[in-house]
Amino acid sequence: MIICRTKHELKQHLSSFRNENKGIGFVPTMGFLHEGHASLLRQAAAENNISVLSIFVNPLQFGPNEDLDRYPRDEERDLALAEACGIDLVFIPSVQEMYPERPLTSVIVNQVTDRLCGASRPGHFDGVGTVVSKLFHLVSPDRAYFGMKDAQQVAVIQQMVNDLNFSVQIVPSPIIREPDGLALSSRNVFLNAEQRVQAVVLSKSLEQASKWANEPEMTIERLETLVKEQISKAGEAEIDYVELLKYPSLQAPDANSAIATFSQPLILALAVKFGATRLIDNRIIETSEVNLHV
Numbered sequence: 001m002i003i004c005r006t007k008h009e010l011k012q013h014l015s016s017f018r019n020e021n022k023g024i025g026f027v028p029t030m031g032f033l034h035e036g037h038a039s040l041l042r043q044a045a046a047e048n049n050i051s052v053l054s055i056f057v058n059p060l061q062f063g064p065n066e067d068l069d070r071y072p073r074d075e076e077r078d079l080a081l082a083e084a085c086g087i088d089l090v091f092i093p094s095v096q097e098m099y100p101e102r103p104l105t106s107v108i109v110n111q112v113t114d115r116l117c118g119a120s121r122p123g124h125f126d127g128v129g130t131v132v133s134k135l136f137h138l139v140s141p142d143r144a145y146f147g148m149k150d151a152q153q154v155a156v157i158q159q160m161v162n163d164l165n166f167s168v169q170i171v172p173s174p175i176i177r178e179p180d181g182l183a184l185s186s187r188n189v190f191l192n193a194e195q196r197v198q199a200v201v202l203s204k205s206l207e208q209a210s211k212w213a214n215e216p217e218m219t220i221e222r223l224e225t226l227v228k229e230q231i232s233k234a235g236e237a238e239i240d241y242v243e244l245l246k247y248p249s250l251q252a253p254d255a256n257s258a259i260a261t262f263s264q265p266l267i268l269a270l271a272v273k274f275g276a277t278r279l280i281d282n283r284i285i286e287t288s289e290v291n292l293h294v
């Protein structure tokens with residue numbers, strides 16, 4: 001496995017692969033890899049001749065009071081996991097290498113960023129769009145792999161790719177969960193034992209919500225309220241948002257409309273804090289699935 005720390009090294013290695021006409025699969029990450037990342041890495045390795053992983057904790061996507069300084073890192077473990085998953089090349093730039101000067105250009109995706117994490121983390125998706133477009137320019141992948149746990153990120157990046165004509169196929173991958181349902185996240189290590197037990201309420205509420213969504217009279221607003229009530233039963237849970245939106249446009253449907261009447265997928269997205277740790281999770285509610293049960 002090749003390890004590159006500079007853009008120059010990366011370009012040299014990639015140009016030799018490109019001369020051999022090899023398809024490139026790319027998994028951008030911020031490291032501290034878990035089984036969710038591993039499934040993306042294995043998929044990228046299986047579907048492409050060359051698979052590239054980037055590990056870069058991107059300061060641009062963290063707000064001033066967010067967890068940039070305490071974001072977990074373990075390069076040695078990440079490299080071992082990448083190698084075991086069949087990754088060919090890892091790009092691990094420093095902040096200085098990615099941003100030698102404060103960038104004066106950013107990629108701002110409108111509308112799809114109006115709600116959810118776009119609203120509660122102002123500037124977050126400008127940082128994501130900017131770094132992902134830089135990485136796409138550096139790697140020029142044929143396919144790029146993103147986990148659906150960050151469903152809004154997938155929608156934002158797909159929109160950016162469409163609008164700016166990046167010639168890369170975005171491949172969304174399903175959320176990977178612990179046996180009890182908790183979605184895998186690098187931030188789960190910050191939960192104490194009690195918070196870890198309580199955090200299961202997120203996946204349980206999403207599962208319950210997909211059943212409630214089948215009730216013929218269930219409206220958008222009612223479902224959001226029921227889910228908020230369910231989550232609030234976990235003593236330490238502090239809700240940031242619980243929203244049922246159209247996916248992938250992430251626009252809000254009329255709150256009083258019946259869920260069964262929708263002819264497009266909806267997403268139920270949650271962000272909830274347990275102490276200082278903010279977790280996100282979501283479930284796509286296919287309206288065809290809803291209609292089947294009505």
Ligand code: PAF
Nearest residue numbers: 028029030058128131150
């Ligand atoms: O999902 C992440 O880990 C990050 O937002 C990404 C896509 C690597 C950009 O920094």
